[in-house]
Amino acid sequence: MTTEQYAIPGLRNVLYIDLTSQSYHVEERLDLYEKYIGGVGVATNLMLEEYKEGTGPLDPEMPIIFSTGPLSGVYPTCTKTVALFRSPLNGELGESYAGGHLAMSLRYSGYETIVIKGSSRYPVYVTIHDDKVTFRDASSIWNLSSAIDVGQVLRRVEPGAGRRSIIRIGPAGENGIKYASVNVDTYRHFGRLGLGTVFGAKKLKAILVAGNKEIKSPDHNAYRKMYGKLYETIVKTGLMEKYHNLGTSENILVLNELKGLPTRNLQATSIEGVENISGENFAEKYLIRRVSCAGCPIGCVHVAMLKRPFSKAHEYETLNVSYDFELIYALGSNLGVADPEAVLELIDLCEKAGVDIISMGVVLAWATEMQQRGKISTEDTLGLKLSWGDKAAYLRAIELVVKVPNEFYAALGKGVVYASKKYGGEEFAIQLGGLEIPGYHTGLGNILGLTVGFRHSHLDNAGYSADQKAFNQPISDEKIVDYIIDEEDRRSILNCMVACLFARNVYTYENMVQALKCIGIEKTEEELKELGKDIFRKKYELKNKFGFKFENLSIPKRFFETTPTTGKLEEERVGKAIEMYRKKRGL
Template sequence: MIRDYFRILVVDLCTGKGSVAKVEGRNEFAGGSGLGALLFDIYGHADRPWDDPDQPLIFSIGALTGLFPLMSKTVCSFKSPYHDQFAESHAGGRSALAIRFADYDAIVIKGRAERLSCLSIGMKHLEVKDVHFLAGKDVFSTGKILRRMYPGEGHRSILRIGPAGENKSGMACINADTYRHFGRLGSGGVMGAKNLKGIVILGDGSFALPDNKEYSKVYKQVYEKMTATDMMSKYHNLGTAANLNALNELKSLPWRNLQSTRDDEITGITGEKFADDTLLRNAACAGCPVGCIHIGFVREKFMEQNQYLYRQVAYDYEPIFATGSMLGVTDAFHVLGIMDEVEKAGLDVMSGGVALAWATEAFEKGLITEKETIVPLAFGDAEGYKKAVYYLGEAENEFYTALGKGSLVAAAEYGGEDFACVLGQEMAGYATGETFYVAEGLGFRHSHLDSGGYSWDQKNDSKDVEAISDFLIKDETGRAFITSMVSCLFGRGVYNDEQLAQCLNAVGYSEIADSMDTIGERVRAMRWKVRFDTGYDPDAISIPKRYNEVTTWKGKTDPDFMAALKAEYGRRIRNLVSEEALERLGLKKIDKN
């Protein structure tokens, strides 16, 4: 069933009650990213801190969720504990289909529960249950208990936080159905601030598929592209872990807190190594035929029983970079062991790994000691890092509490700002050059997937500031639209503009199909508008000096070029929220009542 409005469940944790709201704007914002920004503009408070109880935590899906393969992600929108500005994080798993089968386009959670609680919702069900006995429990234990508390088959999704979220860490993630995450910018800390240990979404309803030949034809066309061609084979086979060796050869893989970009010790953590030695199986998000989730194993020995426990750990490129090359750990099983600790704590793996890489260099330089770190930190020491991850998640002392707020927060107190690898937040694993550093540093989500800056660097050595800025702005528009659908970005090669238009027309969303470019521009501008409203300033973002020292296949970083690109890209972003630009897209006419 399609509709020209959004059906929103609004939950108040203070009262334990909810209501359904009808929000106009389907043909203007599509869903997902666009809907999240729209709902924050309606329900959020730009002038209040991120942990104000009335700030919303928003989960939104898209117009094509449940109708086509890979339309399988949910967008989480919130005010971030990392920088106190509007933020957005995406996750796969089962949450998108669970929300669809509960017949909502989005869930808005406001208020703060009196005690640590779990929210469960369905098509005709809403309950806020006291789960104080889960306080301090790790993500795995919490998930196991919540599955027993809320039995159900099919479209049930369990979101939960670990100790990091309860401690309101700016690096805390929300674990989604064990192997997926709302990872970046601290969504888990928002749940912690709301006294919300878990969210169980019961997709206990149903919806009718379009009854026309065109829908069946287009669905088959998309499905065959994903399963009978090579378009998605990379993601199923070695997965994104294949990038490790490629980026290392390109001198673009961060090693040991970005002190180098290539190392011969890569052989121990390549995608091939993980697949040959550690891979147990592949898994997939609900509604996805590709199976890009690669699950390896770690083994833990219990000395008193002389027995072993085997645990499954999902891996891909970013986690391997963050807990492998960035920390100088070059054994695949040791990398998985660190990832396992990160998962239990409920930390974003990129933020946690990069932050500990900074801490290691700071330890080597004598800026911090074991008084702060509790355990000695050394590149390559996996056992030390596993303990440090635990302390970071637990906010064990003043140092780890500060580090949980971001590497630059800790560096401001202890020193070492020059070598903090922060581009708006702890960097993603692409030391590809100036375009990427600027794109991630200033980008809306500070994510490598905000734009193709990392890809530009791998293919171009041009220093044409205007051309690069044109590319970044245009590329963001298309990504803003596809994350409003909400497609997995791995599928953007399949879901080109022509294919998306066919999908939308086949299910009755012809107005959206006819306005994709305009909607992409509107969503992009709306997200930036809300971000600026909450304090974003591109001129206030600095790129640490460490990036001036990096050498890639193109040579050493050119600081003057990078500064010029940063200034121009920042100016272009400001132009997106000019009065004239917003008025052209009708954004000033949004009714908040």
């Protein structure tokens, strides 16, 4: 195949795929890209175009949209792809980001965005090789027990080494677990809110993207200079030191010391023996390599080697398991597990099943407390006795959630909101906005940020960072609200590029303006800031269409019973902060 070259501004192609008819077409959407740049800005507007009133999360015509940005595959750490969908977990806007090779592969295929609609009559996987899209029968890999194995099979049978990405689901997506994830190039994921469930409903097992086109900048000298500036800033600052050295697992000891690490279903905020599951201990005893997303110099993906016996004759298998702060929290402290090898085994099983690990950890923690309180029986759990720190019981529980053998495990597979409404225990179901919480209990900023955010994620606005500021020097609730609003707008722009949020302080407004200019896109700082506010409004328009209402928000009592880092919270104070946010946003 001859290599084609594209000036970067010309890469504004949207690939539309229909799984029902197994057809596709391409449109150049200059109208969207000139105003919304790319990434989440373009994806949000496409979702507003494609969504039909009353379409449910798993209906065939509910679209999945993948989008990259103008800086993807062009500048360092601009490695992400955004996925937009309607979440089967909470019914709201589903927004998820993944690294790996996908953004690079899409752009070198000649596309910045893919819109997928319809539903296949039988399992399929889709291959995208530059201008050719092929629909292949996936029946032979539909029931594989591991999402990891699917990638290994497709790498053998499909061409396209190098600029290639493979995304796929595991058994959880096939079985309709509402928080099923999509595995991206083995160590990355579209994790939260159930994109894997949507794949499964569409009978879409995997997508393989391989591109041979090239991207050519209109002013190569200016581009090289800007690239060098950004690269030097990344590798010669604390960004490189923190995320390459220990990665996010460095935060385990920090949050534990600050009494902000959710433990045993948030009954506590620190765990005994935390040093065993610290990033330091994982690095010293288990770390074997670091992996980078395509186009990133940092190498923040930390991979551990776990040696596990499979017979009494000294026979072993070795597992390569990636870990980070959120995974250690979800399957470690929140389940009362302080054994590092147990944490790795639990992560590995979830990875193979293809489930969001944060949601799984919270669901199992709730179930453990429910059983300890006598609210569910061993008849419900099929004889399983859940107790804090019991690796064997949790491994079995994960298997049962994915296999759905009875009504109780079916409820667990629908998330902690559904399960707690059915069986009780809503007051200690640690969720906000219908999404199981990440690993922070730091104060007002965190709870407010998770409650009002686009997707109820700490990545929407980093409310825990506001708590950190308040811990170091007391600040008013209004300033916490203002911080969250500013971060939401700024991250909306970063997610148009689409930059990794680890590098958010490298991609300042000034640097984004210069980086865009070097590739032929003229935007001022004020235009970017106004665009961030516009994207916010559009995303909340989507949230409202999907059923979000402020008056339906409720915060479980557990958040007010367990003292966070910045001191005990009162429900009234949080309610006032939510109302302040709502008024300032004009919602």
